[in-house]
Amino acid sequence: MTEKLIIHGGKALRGEVEISGAKNSVLKLMAATLLTGDSIELRNVPHLSDVGVMTQVLKYLGCDVDQQDDDRLYIQAKNITSCEAPYDLVRKMRASFDVLGSLLGRFGEARVALPGGCSIGKRSVDLHVKGLIALGAEVEINHGYVEAKASRLIGAEILLDTPSVGATENIMLAATMAEGATILSNAAQEPEIVDLANFLNAMGADISGAGTNELVINGVKPGSLHGTTYSVMPDRIEAATYLMAGVGTMGDVTVNNVLPVHLSSLTHKLIEMGAEIEMPSPNSIRIHSERRLQAQNIVTQPYPGFPTDLQAPFMTLLSTADGVSIVKETIYENRFKQVGELKRMGADISVERDVAVITGVPHLSGAEVNAHDLRAGAAMVIAGVMAEGSTQVFDLHHLDRGYEDVVSKMRSLGADIERVPDTSGRPVTEESA
Missing domain, CATH: 3.65.10.10 (Enolpyruvate transferase domain)
Incomplete structure (x- = not known):
C-alpha cells in the first residue's frame, strides 16, 4: 500500500539533526x-x-x-x-x-x-x-x-x-x-x-x-585496483533542506555532519535574505531567524553555483518572502513541477519557460499536494511545516529516493508530521532519474 505524509504546520522548528551520507x-x-x-x-x-x-x-x-x-x-x-x-x-x-x-x-x-x-x-x-x-x-x-x-x-x-x-x-x-x-x-x-x-x-x-x-x-595497470574502506561524504542537499525548513518556520536549526563549504552558494543567499547563520563547529551549521525573509533572485548553475537540486525547496522559501523573486532554471527543463502544488497552497507564482516569478504571500495554507519528483517532494515537506493548517503529501516513493528517515528527523526538530497509509486510491506518478 502507498503512503502519505500528514503535516500540521505553523510551528517553528528547533533543535539539531544529523545528516546522512550523500x-x-x-x-x-x-x-x-x-x-x-x-x-x-x-x-x-x-x-x-x-x-x-x-x-x-x-x-x-x-x-x-x-x-x-x-x-x-x-x-x-x-x-x-x-x-x-x-x-x-x-x-x-x-x-x-x-x-x-x-x-x-x-x-x-x-x-x-x-x-x-x-x-x-x-x-x-x-x-x-x-x-x-x-x-x-x-x-x-x-x-x-x-x-x-x-x-x-x-x-x-x-x-x-x-x-x-x-x-x-x-x-x-x-x-x-x-x-x-x-x-x-x-x-x-x-x-x-x-x-x-x-x-x-x-x-x-x-x-x-x-x-x-x-x-x-x-x-594504472589492469587488475591493480584493490579493496578499501571508505566513508561517503555528507549529503549537502539533505543538509540544505533542513536548513531551509528551519528558517522558513522562523526557527533555530543546527545541521551536523556537514561540510559547510559545500553549501556556500545557499548560505550566502540565505544571509542576503535576512537569515542568521553560524558555524558552531567545523562540521555544523546553525540557522535562525525571527523575521520574514526578503525576496531574492537565483539562477541555477553547475557547482559552485546555485544547485538545481535546491531550486524547488528554495522556491518554497521565496513563496512567503517579502517582495518579488525571480528564479531561472538553466540546468534541466521540466524542473518546475512544484509550482502547481505551491499554488494550491496559496503561493503566487507565474512561469514563462525557464523563469519563475514569485510574489511573496503572507503565509501558505495546508492542502493536498503531490511530490512529483524527489526535490519537489522536499519542497512540499518544507511547505507543509511552514503552512497554516494541515498538509497531506502524496507520492512518497519519490521522497524515499533521497531522504533517509525524514519523518523522524523532522520530528526531532519539533515538526508535527506522521506517515500513514494512503487509502485514497490516487494514481501513483513515476519518475526515472
Whole structure:
C-alpha cells in the first residue's frame, strides 16, 4: 500500500539533526566497486530506495552485496557473470548508467540500457558516448542499449561541451585503467566528483584535479585496483533542506555532519535574505531567524553555483518572502513541477519557460499536494511545516529516493508530521532519474 505524509504546520522548528551520507555520491561509489574484484566496505551509507536499486543492478551483474542495519555496505565484484545492465533496472534510476564506464574500464565491454525519459528533462548521454569513443572504445546504440567494446582503452585529451556530472563520472571510471593519461577539460566540479576521485584513489587509482574544471587520470595497470574502506561524504542537499525548513518556520536549526563549504552558494543567499547563520563547529551549521525573509533572485548553475537540486525547496522559501523573486532554471527543463502544488497552497507564482516569478504571500495554507519528483517532494515537506493548517503529501516513493528517515528527523526538530497509509486510491506518478 502507498503512503502519505500528514503535516500540521505553523510551528517553528528547533533543535539539531544529523545528516546522512550523500545519495548523489554513494550511487557512483557503488558503480565504481565494479573496477576491482576485492571486497569494498562503504560507510555512512544512507538507507534509501535508490541505494536498493543500485544494489539490484550490482547483484544482477554478479556482485555480492550486503547492507548492514547500520550505515555499512559491503560489495565484492569478484565473480561478475554479466556485463549487461537491462532496461527494467536502469529505467528505475539514471545513476545506474554509471556502470557503463566501470564495466568497460575493467572488462573491455559493456551493454547498458539507455535510461529513458525523466521528469526533469531529457539529459542526453551523448557526452558519455563521445568521451568513451575518445578513449578508443567502439560504441553503438542499438535497440535502446549502449554497447561499448575496447581491447584496451587509451588515454586521451577530452573536452566536454558542458560540465556534465554523469559524463565526467563515466569517463573517469573508464579511464582509471586506460593506457596513459587522460586529461578531461570542462569537467564537472561538484563535491560528489571529488568524493568519487578520492574513493578511486583509495583503491589505487591516480587521479588529480578533482574539484577543478580539469581532471588528470593517469591510467594504472589492469587488475591493480584493490579493496578499501571508505566513508561517503555528507549529503549537502539533505543538509540544505533542513536548513531551509528551519528558517522558513522562523526557527533555530543546527545541521551536523556537514561540510559547510559545500553549501556556500545557499548560505550566502540565505544571509542576503535576512537569515542568521553560524558555524558552531567545523562540521555544523546553525540557522535562525525571527523575521520574514526578503525576496531574492537565483539562477541555477553547475557547482559552485546555485544547485538545481535546491531550486524547488528554495522556491518554497521565496513563496512567503517579502517582495518579488525571480528564479531561472538553466540546468534541466521540466524542473518546475512544484509550482502547481505551491499554488494550491496559496503561493503566487507565474512561469514563462525557464523563469519563475514569485510574489511573496503572507503565509501558505495546508492542502493536498503531490511530490512529483524527489526535490519537489522536499519542497512540499518544507511547505507543509511552514503552512497554516494541515498538509497531506502524496507520492512518497519519490521522497524515499533521497531522504533517509525524514519523518523522524523532522520530528526531532519539533515538526508535527506522521506517515500513514494512503487509502485514497490516487494514481501513483513515476519518475526515472
